[in-house]
Amino acid sequence: MSEQRPKRRGRRSRTTQQDKPGRAPDYRQLRNPFTPVDLFTADRIEAMHDAALSALEELGIKVLLPEARAIFKAAGARIDEHTEMVYLGRDIVMDAVANAPRSITMRGGAPGRDVLLELGSLVFQPGAGAPHATDLERGRRPGNERDFRELIQLTQHFDVLQMMPPLVEPQDVPTRVRHYATMEAQLTLSDKVPFVFSRGTPQIHESFEMLRDFRGLSDADFHAEPHCYTIINTNSPRTLDIPMAQGLIDFARAKQVSIVTPFTLMGAMAPVTVAGAITLSHAEALAAIALTQLVQPGAPVCYGTFTSNVDMKSGAPAFGTPEHFNASIVAGQMARFLGLPWRCASGSAANINDAQAANETQFGLWGCILAGSTVVIHSAGWLEGGLTVSYEKLITDLEAVQMVAELCVTATGSSDEDIALDALREVQPSGHFFGCAHTMERYTTAFYEPLVADWSNFGTWTENGSKTASERATGIWKGILAADDRPAQDGTRIEALHDYIDQRTADGGAEVVS
């Protein structure tokens, strides 16, 4: 078979290649094709929601930012200023959360780059927030500005990664000016919705300014719609720290998107049970979402969770486990109970891009997909439980992510022409369908074309150097960086951005609040 095919294709391709374009699947706006899975009954989801409200009401949540405590107090919450505990009555919470929008459109730098956040839509992000980067050529190192920029370029290249996340921490850039570096890279190398770090009001406001001006928006236009987002991790159990609370407030005021994601490991910072961990995560998310709505009713905000487990023998975090999977499923039930778009996460605890790494990330991915997650973060490249982003794993994981995207966008036909009784009639026993009319009409667009998979036989693969998927991935990311296919941008805006950054840097940058 494999010997016949190239000949046959060679003969036909001369006449057909011009007429028949190859596949160009559009992964930019995905809908999840699967019905979300339920693990618990509706009454137990309600019981968890009720327990979360009881926790906020009776046990309270520690809120380190005085301004946030004042906002909660104004809404009627009981505050203990000495312990910084906020006791949130359930009506305060749910009256506020009721204002959160069920559908959010974030504007990208080009029309095709808008991102729709609502139940049913499906958005992928690569691994994010890592202190280290690694690749097969340069090894593992503390994340630096070059890594950040390269990973922006790689993220930009793949349509299936619709939003920019905080890929790696550029540790070689001083913290007072780091937001200039991260915004400059996202704006000039990408036209996707950028991520803004929540490290205090000064850096947030400057980031908003840079984005507004680079996109050519008036201040009113900028505030009329979301153009960027931040990620808010609570400090489980039951703590909201200063920069996170400030971020919620600042983003709500600016009508930009906060994605609220308590990060809880069952058995460590959360109860050992799925029901307990998600109840805690839900309580923290409700408090954070309520804060945004008390600041600005209708402010765009995304529910979220990232709940996995630890190894109970060593305390080591684990990802892509059955418990992580089930926690995602139950979190999805909570999100649907609220009706809000929500973020979930995949990931791996492996230390190298091997079979463990692939299996854990894909297992976690299916948890997110079947949970009906709106945004799936850490879907590609995340090693060591988030301590490292791997360039090669980014590529090999994207194969699985793109294959899921294919399930979203491919219209698998079931018409009489697809059933193809005529083709069955044409091809006799012992024959094959390579050259039949039904195949020739469809072969250029019939199948997903792999990113990094090598389907050649063992002999050919050996002749080509017996490369692993990781080794082939090195060539792929290097090729993307070399091609440097950054989007066309207005040169004057780039210049203005650089002038702004130079000026502010000369002024000493902006304070980091922690």
Add this chain to the structure above:
Amino acid sequence: MSEQRPKRRGRRSRTTQQDKPGRAPDYRQLRNPFTPVDLFTADRIEAMHDAALSALEELGIKVLLPEARAIFKAAGARIDEHTEMVYLGRDIVMDAVANAPRSITMRGGAPGRDVLLELGSLVFQPGAGAPHATDLERGRRPGNERDFRELIQLTQHFDVLQMMPPLVEPQDVPTRVRHYATMEAQLTLSDKVPFVFSRGTPQIHESFEMLRDFRGLSDADFHAEPHCYTIINTNSPRTLDIPMAQGLIDFARAKQVSIVTPFTLMGAMAPVTVAGAITLSHAEALAAIALTQLVQPGAPVCYGTFTSNVDMKSGAPAFGTPEHFNASIVAGQMARFLGLPWRCASGSAANINDAQAANETQFGLWGCILAGSTVVIHSAGWLEGGLTVSYEKLITDLEAVQMVAELCVTATGSSDEDIALDALREVQPSGHFFGCAHTMERYTTAFYEPLVADWSNFGTWTENGSKTASERATGIWKGILAADDRPAQDGTRIEALHDYIDQRTADGGAEVVS
């Protein structure tokens, strides 16, 4: 966190380890926890079924075995003896298929080893039928008897692999006596349901004899229930060859199980569309199932498909692709239309146990799971599109298979105790749940314990030799083989089996029919 945990665990473990046994999940009888996914509407599934019946009626199927043609003729089919084509009226087919049982219990060599085949049950098999074997110590080689025996031992070890498949072809054993070697290994090294090769009546009957006597069954007992199975691959398109037709007849007469699995690659031996390929596969499966029921109404038989696609650039087979996934989903709809248990397949076209290999096999696995497949073959170890079984991939894939099994067997609680408001009350902000009562009551059985995943941090992992999952898997399979935990067997039966084999070997073995 990871520094605190070992201390805490060390302190508690002395008092708790005796009282609290670790996890011992039972993977032997699984039910699929997911609602099967539909891709096509019910009327289009019916249209495919109707097209398949039209194909059998109007286009016919080539049946190389005269006895099979005679059976079809006696049932009223139109036969062209010159072309060996059989034209099967739809009533003949469906009247026969209506007799196929919807639930089959296969008896293993021990009560816990019985296998239930019906819609909703879930059975895994490792990669099978490979001409080659490979491992990191000995490299890739033509499959031999030692490989066959070792892979039987590895399959026996893992409860999640409930049936024995034809793992590798022991090419160093002459074909006339090969069935003695494969039966001896399966019977003495395992108590799971064995696989019998369909290579003509003489070898099939001798295999039945060996199994019957080794299990201590009378002839009547043996024929009263299924104790073994065979796999029937049609030769797509529309051909049933001599050994396969003979196998269907012999197994039906003996009331043993045939698993009918047309192996079709979209664009090669089947139409390029999912609908067309599954229609062809369905037609061939119907003809084969009908043959079994014409021989013996009620004979145990399993519907099946293995439909993936080729790379349209090179003709190379591909597995674990989006099209493979969708074909599995649609095949599941056809199986549910008939109401029969059915077999589906995962797999990988990778040449080495890398991220591609893991991703393809797991992607294919999820296709089978969400399709509601009863038996998932090639779920672990299958490389090069089935040309090689890898010992290391067997282990690393089993991690994913066991994690799926966890989703089947783990009762994820949602009681008030699971929601754990008391634990939330006990642990204050900045605290952790490691030592709280709720955790201590549950930690020994809370989480899945990995088979090969290493969750240690980068430093520890590096100190331990920076081993990949594949390298760790080598140690695991070697440990299992060294432990040699074969089931207890009656020594006199082993002796009798060996005497039988010696005698028959001295007589020249049994003819292979092809």
